[in-house]
Amino acid sequence: xxxxxxxxxxxxxVGLDGHDRGARVISQMxxxxxxxxxxxxxxxxxxxxxxxxxxxxxxxxxxxxLAGGHIPHTKSIINLLNEKKLDxxxxxxxxxxxxxxxxxxxxxxxxxxxxxxxxxxxxxxxxQENTRCNPTRNS
Amino acid sequence: MxxxxxxLAKAYKEGASRLKTWSGFEVKEVYKPEDVEGIDYxxxxxxxxxxxxxxxxxxxMFRGRIWTKREVCGYGTPEDVNGRVKYxxxxxxxxxxxIFDLPTNFGIDSxxxxxxxxxxxxxxxxxxxxxxxxxxxxxxxxxVSMSLIASSCSxxxxxSQYVALGKKRGLDISKFRGTIQNDPAHHYYxxxxxxxxxxxxxxxxxxxxxxxxxxxxxSWYTMNINMYxxxxxxxxxxxxxxFGSAFGIDYVKKSLERGLDIDSFAPRIAFYCSAHIxxxxxxxxxxxxxxLWARIMKERFGAKDPRSWKFKFGVHTxxxxxxxxxxxxxxxxxxxxxxxxxxxxxxxxxxxSYDEPICLPTEQSHRLAxxxxxxxxxxxxxxxxxxxxxxxxYIENLTNRIEEEAVSIMNEIEEMGGMIAAVKRGWYEKxxxxxxxxxxxEVETKERLVVGVNEFTIPPEEDxxxxxxxTPPESITKQIANVKxxxxxxxxxxxxxxxxxxxxxxxxxxxxxxxxxxxxxxTSSYATIGEILGTIRMAxxxxxxxxxxxxxxx
Numbered sequence: 001x002x003x004x005x006x007x008x009x010x011x012x013x014v015g016l017d018g019h020d021r022g023a024r025v026i027s028q029m030x031x032x033x034x035x036x037x038x039x040x041x042x043x044x045x046x047x048x049x050x051x052x053x054x055x056x057x058x059x060x061x062x063x064x065x066l067a068g069g070h071i072p073h074t075k076s077i078i079n080l081l082n083e084k085k086l087d088x089x090x091x092x093x094x095x096x097x098x099x100x101x102x103x104x105x106x107x108x109x110x111x112x113x114x115x116x117x118x119x120x121x122x123x124x125x126x127x128q129e130n131t132r133c134n135p136t137r138n139s
Numbered sequence: 140m141x142x143x144x145x146x147l148a149k150a151y152k153e154g155a156s157r158l159k160t161w162s163g164f165e166v167k168e169v170y171k172p173e174d175v176e177g178i179d180y181x182x183x184x185x186x187x188x189x190x191x192x193x194x195x196x197x198x199x200m201f202r203g204r205i206w207t208k209r210e211v212c213g214y215g216t217p218e219d220v221n222g223r224v225k226y227x228x229x230x231x232x233x234x235x236x237x238i239f240d241l242p243t244n245f246g247i248d249s250x251x252x253x254x255x256x257x258x259x260x261x262x263x264x265x266x267x268x269x270x271x272x273x274x275x276x277x278x279x280x281x282x283v284s285m286s287l288i289a290s291s292c293s294x295x296x297x298x299s300q301y302v303a304l305g306k307k308r309g310l311d312i313s314k315f316r317g318t319i320q321n322d323p324a325h326h327y328y329x330x331x332x333x334x335x336x337x338x339x340x341x342x343x344x345x346x347x348x349x350x351x352x353x354x355x356x357x358s359w360y361t362m363n364i365n366m367y368x369x370x371x372x373x374x375x376x377x378x379x380x381x382f383g384s385a386f387g388i389d390y391v392k393k394s395l396e397r398g399l400d401i402d403s404f405a406p407r408i409a410f411y412c413s414a415h416i417x418x419x420x421x422x423x424x425x426x427x428x429x430x431l432w433a434r435i436m437k438e439r440f441g442a443k444d445p446r447s448w449k450f451k452f453g454v455h456t457x458x459x460x461x462x463x464x465x466x467x468x469x470x471x472x473x474x475x476x477x478x479x480x481x482x483x484x485x486x487x488x489x490x491x492s493y494d495e496p497i498c499l500p501t502e503q504s505h506r507l508a509x510x511x512x513x514x515x516x517x518x519x520x521x522x523x524x525x526x527x528x529x530x531x532x533y534i535e536n537l538t539n540r541i542e543e544e545a546v547s548i549m550n551e552i553e554e555m556g557g558m559i560a561a562v563k564r565g566w567y568e569k570x571x572x573x574x575x576x577x578x579x580x581e582v583e584t585k586e587r588l589v590v591g592v593n594e595f596t597i598p599p600e601e602d603x604x605x606x607x608x609x610t611p612p613e614s615i616t617k618q619i620a621n622v623k624x625x626x627x628x629x630x631x632x633x634x635x636x637x638x639x640x641x642x643x644x645x646x647x648x649x650x651x652x653x654x655x656x657x658x659x660x661x662t663s664s665y666a667t668i669g670e671i672l673g674t675i676r677m678a679x680x681x682x683x684x685x686x687x688x689x690x691x692x693x
């Protein structure tokens with residue numbers, strides 16, 4: 001049985017997109033569900049996100065996009081994670097993401113894409129089913 | 140089958156799901172004369188066009204002139220936007236409204252390494268006068284009403300580009316009509332803090348616009364306080380008008396400190412409000428906002444000119460109320476919100492496109508948003524009577540409650556030293572976090588029902604096929620190449636000379652002159668937004684590039 005720490009999630013905003021209401025709300029709601037959450041704030045680069053993920057030893061990276069830069073930025077982040085052999089981190093996305101971009105993102109290695117109508121429960125469930133840790137185990 | 144009938148029987152007997160307004164005001168079963176007791180018609184409501192303007196700022200409202208149909212537009216290159224703007228004019232749009240891409244909003248050029256991925260995506264790039272020339276190609280600046288949606292740091296440059304183009308065309312800029320957003324705290328409260336320019340420098344630059352236009356462009360709205368973006372962050376109706384008015388008070392105080400007479404600039408202050416989904420509450424909010432601002436300007440600041448008392452506003456229907464699933468439902472939401480804006484006495488209106496939670500508007504969804512306004516204006520009859528809901532026990536009661544709540548919030552802000560001070564100390568951030576979290580929890584627990592989110596959903600595979608707008612990648616490549624080419628081909632000596640002058644002027648702290656004429660000169664010499672704001676940054680002891688990547692070119 002894995003007695004690893006609580007699930008640790010990094011919520012990140014990359015590029016110049018400043019719409020971070022969703023990122024903040026999700027951060028708080030995942031905390032309420034017993035996870036440990038680090039929020040980067042806005043204006044991050046793919047490098048700073050990956051560096052933070054490594055330093056904080058996170059299980060999940062949640063990227064939030066509302067301004068259209070989701071494909072190039074996600075691609076850079078996943079490439080950097082692969083270079084650093086951090087490919088066991090679960091990558092999820094949220095925000096305004098056109099449906100036809102979802103297969104492209106999944107092909108890149110994104111595990112799931114959530115939109116404004118996805119409830120927090122579906123996000124928690126996805127994280128529980130796809131990471132090695134379980135937020136309820138330590139509670 | 141039995142289950143289905145049980146569901147039907149239950150549904151048949153269902154009552155209203157939530158007995159509060161969107162903002163949480165408890166509502167009664169019915170409103171009666173006692174709910175409006177104590178209201179003095181002449182003092183608190185008055186006829187349309189008369190203080191305190193509760194019923195509207197004009198006596199004849201839309202009979203005299205229908206609101207300006209001002210759909211926001213911006214993507215790709217300035218040429219792309221010029222094409223879309225002309226398309227919207229052909230379709231019956233009555234005012235222009237152009238939004239800038241994120242790099243422009245942050246005052247960096249399209250060729251900045253950090254701009255990659257954001258050029259031409261959320262709006263159009265305004266690097267230099269060339270972009271303004273291309274945007275306005277074939278558009279008569281003396282006859283159109285232009286709205287420039289700019290961020291706090293970019294506003295003085297964008298305004299200067301518009302003025303510089305007018306001068307280059309040999310036009311009389313005093314005839315120009317339009318609006319610049321120019322809300323100097325906007326960046327700060329949008330989560331960027333002092334990353335680009337310190338808030339106090341942005342406020343001084345903003346007052347430069349107010350002062351310059353008060354002198355040379357009397358028909359231009361010099362400040363458009365963005366309540367809409369405040370609301371989109373999750374706050375409620377009373378907070379929206381309290382925070383927006385409190386920002387207005389701070390800017391008015393700064394303008395007065397500059398030595399301006401209140402009536403020389405107050406008539407040119409405007410507001411950009413949200414129209415959210417709670418129909419009656421939004422109408423009441425807009426009526427309360429008008430009364431609140433009139434009282435502030437007349438009683439607190441002693442403005443004498445009745446035009447200074449008028450709360451003039453544009454409305455953007457609530458993007459955050461739209462839902463990605465079953466996107467056509469958003470057409471209905473937008474129509475209700477637009478009607479609330481009109482019944483609330485709006486001056487200019489932008490209707491969201493139904494595909495907003497999915498992508499930027501396509502030509503078809505943009506046209507439909509405009510048609511929503513046209514159906515309202517010409518078919519529904521709502522434009523025929525000024526403030527038709529006045530005197531409704533419920534509307535008047537709610538108008539009072541929202542104003543009272545807003546005043547109480549504003550007193551709290553006043554104790555903290557004003558809205559800018561409240562934002563600086565992190566109070567505002569806590570307020571929005573509290574509000575948006577509470578909303579999300581109510582949705583998760585189904586205390587609030589949202590169609591297509593927590594009720595009446597359909598499996599994703601049954602959902603409408605989405606046609607999405609895609610900014611052509613070649614537009615972005617072209618824009619970046621154009622900026623690089625401009626930097627190589629312009630008269631570099633001239634650019635350097637103008638930037639040197641701007642640097643010296645911006646450095647001056649004791650007897651600071653209005654920077655706008657120097658920014659106009661710099662932009663006339665084809666200095667870019669990155670260069671102009673970089674120069675102002677350096678004059679304030681900061682690095683040239685807010686992101687510390689690009690070095691000063693001269």
